[in-house]
Amino acid sequence: MSRQPLRVLAVVAVVALLVGTLAGLAVAQEEPPFVRGEPELDVYVPDSTVSPGTTTDLTVQIANDGDVEAGSDARRATVTTARSVVIDVRNDGSPLVVETGRFAVGSIGEGAVREVPVSVRVPADAKPGRYSLDVRLEYSHTFLSAPRSGVVQDRSRTLTESIGVTVDDAPRFAMRTVDTDVQVGDSGTLAANVTNVGGEPARDLSVELAANSPDVALGETERNTARIDRLDPGENATVRFPASVDADAAAESFGLTGSVRYTDVDGIRGVHEGIPVGLRPRAEQSFSVAVDDSTLRVGENGTVSGTIRNDGPSDVDGVVLAVGDGAFAPRSPRYAVGDLDAGESAAFRFRGEVPAGADSVPQQVVLSTSYRSAADTVRTTREAVRVPVAERRDAVTVSPVDAEFAAGEDGVLRLDVTNRRDVELRDVELRLAVDQPLESEFRTTVVPSLAPGETGRVAFDLAVDGEAPASRYPASVEISYTDPDGVRVTGDTATVAASVVESSGGEVPIESAVLIVLLLLVAAGAWWFYVR
Numbered sequence: 001m002s003r004q005p006l007r008v009l010a011v012v013a014v015v016a017l018l019v020g021t022l023a024g025l026a027v028a029q030e031e032p033p034f035v036r037g038e039p040e041l042d043v044y045v046p047d048s049t050v051s052p053g054t055t056t057d058l059t060v061q062i063a064n065d066g067d068v069e070a071g072s073d074a075r076r077a078t079v080t081t082a083r084s085v086v087i088d089v090r091n092d093g094s095p096l097v098v099e100t101g102r103f104a105v106g107s108i109g110e111g112a113v114r115e116v117p118v119s120v121r122v123p124a125d126a127k128p129g130r131y132s133l134d135v136r137l138e139y140s141h142t143f144l145s146a147p148r149s150g151v152v153q154d155r156s157r158t159l160t161e162s163i164g165v166t167v168d169d170a171p172r173f174a175m176r177t178v179d180t181d182v183q184v185g186d187s188g189t190l191a192a193n194v195t196n197v198g199g200e201p202a203r204d205l206s207v208e209l210a211a212n213s214p215d216v217a218l219g220e221t222e223r224n225t226a227r228i229d230r231l232d233p234g235e236n237a238t239v240r241f242p243a244s245v246d247a248d249a250a251a252e253s254f255g256l257t258g259s260v261r262y263t264d265v266d267g268i269r270g271v272h273e274g275i276p277v278g279l280r281p282r283a284e285q286s287f288s289v290a291v292d293d294s295t296l297r298v299g300e301n302g303t304v305s306g307t308i309r310n311d312g313p314s315d316v317d318g319v320v321l322a323v324g325d326g327a328f329a330p331r332s333p334r335y336a337v338g339d340l341d342a343g344e345s346a347a348f349r350f351r352g353e354v355p356a357g358a359d360s361v362p363q364q365v366v367l368s369t370s371y372r373s374a375a376d377t378v379r380t381t382r383e384a385v386r387v388p389v390a391e392r393r394d395a396v397t398v399s400p401v402d403a404e405f406a407a408g409e410d411g412v413l414r415l416d417v418t419n420r421r422d423v424e425l426r427d428v429e430l431r432l433a434v435d436q437p438l439e440s441e442f443r444t445t446v447v448p449s450l451a452p453g454e455t456g457r458v459a460f461d462l463a464v465d466g467e468a469p470a471s472r473y474p475a476s477v478e479i480s481y482t483d484p485d486g487v488r489v490t491g492d493t494a495t496v497a498a499s500v501v502e503s504s505g506g507e508v509p510i511e512s513a514v515l516i517v518l519l520l521l522v523a524a525g526a527w528w529f530y531v532r
Helices: 003-030 073-080 510-531
Strands: 035-038 041-044 054-064 067-071 082-091 103-108 113-122 129-146 151-167 173-180 187-196 202-211 223-231 236-245 254-263 269-279 286-294 301-312 316-323 334-340 345-353 363-372 378-387 396-401 404-406 410-419 425-434 444-450 455-464 471-482 488-490 494-501
Touching: 035 073, 041 129, 041 151, 054 082, 054 103, 067 073, 073 129, 082 113, 103 113, 173 254, 173 269, 187 202, 187 223, 187 254, 223 236, 286 363, 286 378, 301 316, 301 334, 316 345, 334 345, 396 425, 396 471, 396 494, 404 455, 410 425, 410 444, 410 494, 425 455, 444 455, 455 494
Parallel strands: 404 494
Antiparallel strands: 035 067, 035 129, 041 054, 054 113, 082 103, 082 129, 129 151, 173 187, 187 236, 202 223, 202 254, 254 269, 286 301, 301 345, 316 334, 316 363, 363 378, 396 410, 410 455, 425 444, 425 471, 471 488, 471 494
C-alpha cells in the first residue's frame, strides 16, 4: 500500500474523532445540571397604624428571598419561585376584625414583592396599643430539578407569619347633623356637630363638607369649609354651612362626606377623611288657595274672596298674593296677607272687573304666593284657581208706569228706575229722547242714590200730536251713574214704549166747561138782581 491512501485514512479518522467529541459536548450543554433550593417568603406592613372606629385597608407586602442549596446558579429561578401563593390573615385574639378573606396572589419569583390589600375594622372602643395578626401563606415550589436524570421534586408548604398593627391614640372625629332649616327648592343653614373621639387634643381644625349629590350645594359649590380653634378629647363644637337643595329633588336624605385636617400635639399636620354625614331637607313649602265666593259678572266690577292656608312645613313671613294676567282685571293686583304659621289660614279679597267682551264662563286665575322663608329668602309659588263669572246684565233698568196717552193729549210719562247692582249707585241721571208724534220739554232728571235692588220713580212731561194714529211709540232713556269707586259710568240706553190711543170726540174740553160755568154764574147773578 502506498503512503498516500494511508494519509487519507488518518485524516478521516481524526476528523471523525473531532466530530464525536464536539457532539458529546453539545449534548452535555443541552442537558443542564441539577439544582436544589426553595423560596423564602416574608411579610411586611409598611403602614400598620389604625384608628378606633374606622375600617382601614392595610397593605401587606409578600417578599421572596429565594435560597439555592446546591446546583447550577443559572437555574435558580426553577427552585426559588413560589407558585399558587394564597394569603389568609386572621385575628390573633386582638379586638381587630379582619374583613378580607383568603386572597390568591399567584406566583412570586425570587426578589419580587407582591402587595395585598387587607381590610381591618377597628371597634370604636378598642384601646390604643399594638396588636398582632396572623398571616398564613400557602404555596408550592420545585425543591429539586435534575434534567439529566429526569428527577423533579415538588413541595407544598404552609407558612405562618405575624404582623403588628398599632391602634393609635391620635385625634379622630365624628360628625353629625344637629339642625337644618333647608327646604327642597330653598337654601338655608346646616349645623353639624364635630366631636374629637380620639385620645389627644387637636388644634387649627379645618372641617370640610362635600355633597355627594348634584341636587345639593354647600354655598356656591358642592363643598364648603369651616374652622375650629381646638378640640380636646371628648370635646365637641358646632359648625354651620350654607346649603341648598334643588326644587325638583325628592325630600329624602342626602349623603355628605366630611374631612377634618388638624395639627396634633407634636405639631404634625394630620387628616381624618371619609366621615359620613347626612342631610335630610324639609319638604318644599306649599300653600292651598281656595275661592270661597265670587260676585264677578261680565262687564261689571265684582269681588273674589277666598282663603289661603300655609300647608307647611315651615312658618313663613310677609305672604303676598298676586293676581296674574287673565279675564279678571283687579283694581289692585296684590293682597298682603302677612305672616302665616304652618297650618294657619287667612282670608283674602280682590276687587276688579271682568271686561264686557268676556264670556260668562268660569275663568282660570293664576295666583302667585310670595313669602319670606326661614332662611330670609324670598320665594314664590303659583297656583291656578277656578273663578265663576255670571252673565252680563244692565246696571240700571227702566220700566214705564201706565204709559197710555190719547192723541192730542199732554201728560206725564212715569218711569220706575231699579238698581240691579250689588252696590249703591249715586247721581243716576236719565235723559229722555223722543221723536214725533211725541214731544217733551223737560228731558233730564236725576235720582240722588239707589241702594242695591232699590227702585225709584221719575217723571217726564210728554205731549202727543193730535194727528197721531193709535200705536206704540218708542222713547229712549240714556242712563249714567257714579259707582262706589267714584267712577262715572255711562250705561246702556233703555227703550220704553208709550201707547197712544184715539181721542174721544163726545167729551167737552176743560176750557169750554169752565166758560159755561162762568156764563151760568153771570146769568144767575143778573136774574137775582132783576127780581130784587
